[in-house]
Amino acid sequence: METSPVPEPAQTLENPYQRLVIYNFEGIPALDREIERDPLFLGMWVEEETSFLFFKDRADASIHRIQARNPGMALAETYEMSCEEWHGGPIEPYFVESLCIAPPWNRPELPAEERIREILLDPGVVFGTGRHQTTEDCLDLIHRLFTRKKISSMLDIGTGTGLLSLGAAALGSPRVLACDFNLLAVKTCLANIRLNRFQDRILAFQARGEQVMDLESDLLVANIHYDIMKILIQTPGFLEKRYFILSGLLNSEAKKILADLDPMPVRIVERRCPDGIWNTILGERA
Numbered sequence: 001m002e003t004s005p006v007p008e009p010a011q012t013l014e015n016p017y018q019r020l021v022i023y024n025f026e027g028i029p030a031l032d033r034e035i036e037r038d039p040l041f042l043g044m045w046v047e048e049e050t051s052f053l054f055f056k057d058r059a060d061a062s063i064h065r066i067q068a069r070n071p072g073m074a075l076a077e078t079y080e081m082s083c084e085e086w087h088g089g090p091i092e093p094y095f096v097e098s099l100c101i102a103p104p105w106n107r108p109e110l111p112a113e114e115r116i117r118e119i120l121l122d123p124g125v126v127f128g129t130g131r132h133q134t135t136e137d138c139l140d141l142i143h144r145l146f147t148r149k150k151i152s153s154m155l156d157i158g159t160g161t162g163l164l165s166l167g168a169a170a171l172g173s174p175r176v177l178a179c180d181f182n183l184l185a186v187k188t189c190l191a192n193i194r195l196n197r198f199q200d201r202i203l204a205f206q207a208r209g210e211q212v213m214d215l216e217s218d219l220l221v222a223n224i225h226y227d228i229m230k231i232l233i234q235t236p237g238f239l240e241k242r243y244f245i246l247s248g249l250l251n252s253e254a255k256k257i258l259a260d261l262d263p264m265p266v267r268i269v270e271r272r273c274p275d276g277i278w279n280t281i282l283g284e285r286a
Contacts, residue, residue, distance in 0.1 A: 015091070015105045016056070017042075017083030020125065023053040023063055024077045029070040035062055042125050043184045050076070054125040087129050094131065097143040099167055101130055104195060117170040120195045123161050124188040130163045134247040137272055137280035138223050139167050141245050145219060146171035151243070155179070155217035157209040157232065158224035158248075162189030162202070168219075169201040178204040179212050213237030220244040226253040233260055239285065247280040254279035 028051045035041055041062070042054035055062070063075065084090050093102035100110060100118045110116045123129050130136070142164060145151055152174060156165045159178035168176050180186050189204040209228055214237040222232055226249055232238060249257060254271065258281070261268065265286040273279045
């Protein structure tokens with residue numbers, strides 16, 4: 001199977017996220033270039049009408065400048081923590097089948113005689129290191145499909161850090177579309193695409209999932225909230241996909257999705273819920 005060149009041999013770099021200072025604003029402030037070029041500034045995460053600005057250290061002067069530029073916008077709270085506290089666990093190498101996912105500052109020595117594909121993942125400040133049950137289940141099913149079926153393209157909705165898209169590219173997919181509505185997630189995904197030198201295979205862009213369902217792909221992967229999932233599976237483009245992996249669903253939500261899928265011309269290959277909480281569904285067009 002064709003694969004892209006892997007990064008250089010293992011090396012140890014310094015973790016760039018030893019400390020995080022997070023400023024939570026009520027509203028979405030406009031940022032000037034001076035803030036965006038600040039070496040301490042890591043990015044802004046937006047959720048509806050609130051935002052979180054991430055810095056490597058306290059940046060009170062920058063925050064005062066932001067408040068001056070955005071009069072009336074309140075700073076709700078300030079948090080200080082390590083990156084591991086933010087992500088809810090250590091950022092360290094782990095394996096899913098023949099894939100080794102590792103942060104660029106902590107790469108393990110891999111046995112040369114084994115066909116291990118290394119994926120460098122810098123999660124930045126986009127929540128999650130890839131160790132959530134739904135992410136690992138999706139990656140495991142992607143590995144199964146790409147090693148057993150002929151799949152030329154994948155659409156990854158809610159890509160986040162881009163891990164699932166990176167996995168598909170590492171397994172030989174020549175065309176992967178990585179979509180997320182959150183701009184910081186798209187920027188983080190782009191950085192990881194460059195880190196792994198997959199620019200020729202993965203296109204990352206900002207869009208709503210329901211707006212891109214008509215894009216042609218053999219495999220749809222959506223690890224997202226139920227409220228978006230129930231819309232995606234009702235779009236005409238959903239039934240044009242040969243295979244689909246739907247994840248991020250609690251038990252009650254998975255039952256509703258399966259009920260919606262029941263009258264459709266699709267076949268459920270597997271439903272997995274190893275922790276008793278989070279569900280992942282693998283299906284194919286009938």
